[in-house]
Amino acid sequence: MPRILFLAPLALFAIVAAYLAVGLTRDARILPSALIDKPAPQFDLKALKDGDPGFSTADLKGDVILVNIFASWCVPCRAEHPLLMRLAQDKTIKIYGLNWKDRKKDAIAWLNELGDPYDLIGHDLSGRAGIEWGVYGVPETYLIDRDGRIRYKKVGPMVEETLTNEILPLIQELTQ
Amino acid sequence: MTVRFAPVFFLLGAILMLGAGPAWAVEPDERLADAVLEARARVLSKDIRCLVCQNQSIDDSSASLARDLRLLLRERLVEGDSDEQIFDFLVARYGDFILLKPPMKASTYALWFGPPAIFVLALIALIFFFRRRPAPESAIPAPLDGDERARLAALLDDDPQSTPAPPTRTANHKGERP
Structure with missing residues (x-):
């Protein structure tokens, strides 16, 4: 048997170790979206605030839009909220909110307290519209292009880096 | 009295737990x-x-x-x-x-066929290893020399009265044995 074969177990170990090392750097809780580059799903929601226009699939055509899934009971939503406020003040992009599994009065109180960055808010008490979007937790943030396709999904709260490294460059690319 | 019924209680308890x-x-x-x-x-x-x-x-x-x-x-x-x-x-x-059971498609072939493939490879390697492996030299004892043969013959001799061959492996051999 050639001498070099004695190195085979070591090589095998190196391969397995490299494979597992890569696995350790990935967060298994964050799933790739099945909806990337697909048209935004079909949904039709009533407005969170009575009297406002509702939020449905038809609203996601013609503009680059940021869709944010949020709930008043969600602590990370509170953490990312200032970033959304800043985006809204800069008027960089239309921001539509999907209020997920939340009571109307709680959500409205939350927005009164922290400010309302949303141009449109749909109220999804049952979570059914969320399922259409593939939501499995809040917050989640999506970017929709002019053709109404989902181009980006962020699971969990946005942080400064998410905004500057991922979202803002993509908005720029999509609005060109 | 209660001791007499202990097995009955035990059985009753076991049956109730089955239903839980x-x-x-x-x-x-x-x-x-x-x-x-x-x-x-x-x-x-x-x-x-x-x-x-x-x-x-x-x-x-x-x-x-x-x-x-x-x-x-x-x-x-x-x-x-x-x-x-x-x-x-x-x-x-x-x-x-x-899906808790991953679907069979091109991107999951490694997942489905990887473990059986590794098993088969290991099996082949094992067979190869045991068939080709030469017996190590140290495992083959050196043939007996003349003195040793004579001593062995003496030891195997049925007649206890016969004179055993004088031990030839003496001082100079001691300590040299592996």
Whole structure:
């Protein structure tokens, strides 16, 4: 048997170790979206605030839009909220909110307290519209292009880096 | 008196425990009146992952998303969807990860065939190793020399009266044996 074969177990170990090392750097809780580059799903929601226009699939055509899934009971939503406020003040992009599994009065109180960055808010008490979007937790943030396709999904709260490294460059690319 | 009945109590306790079973996440208000559809729903929901807890099926999980998915599953069953249609609906929204059993397709071949392939390779390597491996030299004893043969013959001699060959391996050999 050639001498070099004695190195085979070591090589095998190196391969397995490299494979597992890569696995350790990935967060298994964050799933790739099945909806990337697909048209935004079909949904039709009533407005969170009575009297406002509702939020449905038809609203996601013609503009680059940021869709944010949020709930008043969600602590990370509170953490990312200032970033959304800043985006809204800069008027960089239309921001539509999907209020997920939340009571109307709680959500409205939350927005009164922290400010309302949303141009449109749909109220999804049952979570059914969320399922259409593939939501499995809040917050989640999506970017929709002019053709109404989902181009980006962020699971969990946005942080400064998410905004500057991922979202803002993509908005720029999509609005060109 | 009570001691006499102890086995009876023990047996009674054991029988009661048999009936207890595990607690289910499926709430009574979720269940369908149609027993056949409900049974199908239970079977299907055992293969659907709860994305909140990730290592539980929606049948086991008490997360609210799992409940929503159970209700959705039952609605679609009532509407007459096939198993395939239900799985396709969920995969379109959540990806293959929602299936506890990964589908067989090009990107999962390594997952499905990897372990058997490694097993077969290991088996081949093992057979190769044992068939080709030469006996190590140290394992073959050196042939006896003249003196040793004579001594062995003497030791094997049936007649205890015969004079044993004088031990030739003396001082100069001592300590040299491995």
